[in-house]
Every structure is written in structure tokens, then in C-alpha cells.
Amino acid sequence: RHKFWETQPVGQFKEIGNTSLPEGPIEAPTPLSEVKQEPYNLPNLYEWVTCDINSEEVCDEIYNLLANNYVEDDENMFRFNYSKEFLRWALQPPGYFKSWHIGVRVKSSKKMVAFISGIPARIRVRDEVVNMAEINFLCVHKKLRTKRLAPVMIKEVTRRVHLENIWQATYTAGVVLPTPIATCQYWHRSLNPKKLIDVGFSRLGARMTMSRTIKLYKLPESTVTQGFRKMKILDVPAVTRLIRNYLSQFVVAPDFDEHDVEHWLLPKENVVDSYLVESPETHEVTDFCSFYTLPSSILGNQNYSTLKAAYSFYNVSTKTPLLQLMNDALIVAKQRDYDVFNALDVMHNETFLKELKFGPGDGKLHYYLYNYRIRHALNPSELGLVLL
């Protein structure tokens, strides 16, 4: 069934329900001297390229490959349109490896036709912190699909991860592979219902008019929580403490230090937005919320070309009810002209989704670990990890 994935150190479907298998690494690391020194062979017309994402030209090429060939919804109405600034942020966290930004070019024309990337991350699974790669942006040009290029790209990124003495990875995908550690669902909160309906993202509900729908999703002009403000660089230590403490309750979560928090959570225009609640009395940071910006291209609509979407990232509530905090996040997203606010059912998100008028999306997002077995699948609420 899965000619490639059956050969890889991942949980296999036939193991499901077998509770005697131990949790942890599936294969032991090999000495670095035994890691293959040369890249895997590509079909003869193609060549590997290590991408310098800081080069304007290379960043343009990756951007264009993804903008034209990356993930679409099931009905091919929308396609992710990660911005260049976003890609630079996503691919260059603290300690990143340029060698993990891997392109494939046509030898003759130098056209970039495929890409895969990894970034390093410390991921805690129960009480073990594991050095991992987060694999993302696997993309093969539409004209080169189903030629078994993806397995070669996955093996090559694996080889380069191994060369850095890292033996585990995590990734998410919309497709079912051996074997998800959790299966999550996206929920969508309309901010601009008229546009969402016009472009076919959502439909007018039964017995609903456009004006009733607009009223249903209306939000206050300004946020309601006292002390709610944008995160600043001086907040990094307090936010790190808050988020580390919060994430410790989940089965799988990143082990963020101050450098990670500065990179991933300090606001970056049109990439990531973060807000916190500073107690007006004690000046303590008690609550935090964040979202990243990922527009989608609208395929074949006369009136609109992009959907501006915010994606819930990491949220922490200790004093402000999570429902109120997320309502304030919706208000700022609306102020900033986003069309929709998306959230997965991970962490404590289930506690606000229905109440804040999010609706379930179609299509699932599956989470995976490479070379790390867990005894049984997790509930989404046991996951403290959001990948981009």
C-alpha cells in the first residue's frame, strides 16, 4: 500500500493496537561516519541545490514554486500563498541549517521544480525533550507529480538531518500516511462573511440572509480586556516563562527558550502577531495570544485574488478567560482586515471554538513523528504543537 513509507522508521498501520511496543526511538542512531556522504540520485535531468533563502532571487524562486504548486483545498478553489517574508521567518529560526533548505532544479534551464525544508526544534514527548527536525514545504511542480520524486526528497532531507546528528522529525500533512500521532481539524471564524461567501469559501446558512449573516459575525470595534497590548521585545522573558509553564501540560509540545520565543512570537509585520495581558495593578504578564498570517490565492474568481487568513498559533490564559482572550484576538484580526481566523482543535481550543462562532472545516490535518513511536494516538487536546 505504501511502498515508500513501509520502508521507513515510522509507526506502521499493522502495529496499531499492539501496546507491547515500547515508546521512543524506533531505530538507534548510527555513527556519523556511516551516514551516506553523497546526495541521493535524482533522475538525470535534475540536480540538487542548497538554497540561500537570503538571496532575493532564490527566495523568489521558492516563493513562486510554492505559490503555483503548493497545497490546495480538496475542491482546488484556494492555494496557500506563503509570503517571502514568512518563508524567511519560517526557515531561519535559531540554529537553523542552510543545508536543510533543499531545492531541485532542471539542469538545462535551472528552473526550480521541487523543494523540501527542515528546521531544528526541541520537541518534548511526555517527559523527554528530543532534538528534532520539523519538515515542511515539501512541493513538487504539478507537471512532475506521481514520478516518485517525493520519496527521494524525503530521503535526502533525512540524510542531511542525520549529518547534524539529529534522528527524529515531526511534520503535518493533509494526507493519511503511516501513522498519525493525532488527527486534528481546522475551524474557521468568518470576519468578512460577504467576501467569504462571494468567493465560495463559505455558504449562506439555511434560512439565513446576507444581512443576518453579517450581523451574526459582527465584532466590537475595540478589544475589551484591560491591559491587552502588543508584545514587545522586553516581554520575552515573561512570555517565555508563561508559555513554558503552559505547554508543560501537553503530551507533545515544543521546548521553547527565550531565543525561540523572540524568533517565533515577537510580532513581525504581516507574518506573526502577538498580544498579551499586562495586569494594570501588578504589571505581571498573565495571558498571551498569537496568530500567523497565511493568505490563500483564490483560484479563478473575477472579483478577488487573495483571502487574508490569520491562523491561531500559541495562546495562554491564566487570568483572562480563554474565550475573552480569543474574542480580543478576533477583534484585532478584524481591525487589521483579515477575512477569516482559523484554528485547529489542539491545546484548549475546543473550549472556545463553538462559542466564538467558528465552524468546522472539511479536511483534516494529521500530525506525525519520524523514528519515534508513541503507544497510541493522541487526542488533539493533548497536542501543544502548531506547525506552519
Ligand code: YNC
Ligand atoms: C506528504 N505530504 O504517500 P507511499 S506536507 C509525506 N508527506 O509514498 P510521488 C507524502 N509523504 O505511500 P507526488 C506526502 N504526499 O507509496 C505524498 N507522500 O509510501 C508520499 N503536492 O511520491 C506518498 N505538499 O513523488 C507516496 O508523489 C509517495 O508527485 C509518492 O509528490 C508528493 O510539507 C507531493 O501537499 C506532496 O507537491 C510532493 O503531491 C506533491 O504527488 C505536492 O510519486 C502539493 O510520497 C503540496 C503538498 C505537502 C505538504 C509537508 C510535510 C512533508 C513531510 C515529509 C516527510 C518527512 C519525514 C521526516 C524526514 C526527516 C527525518 C529525520 C531524521
Ligand code: MG
Ligand atoms: Mg513525483
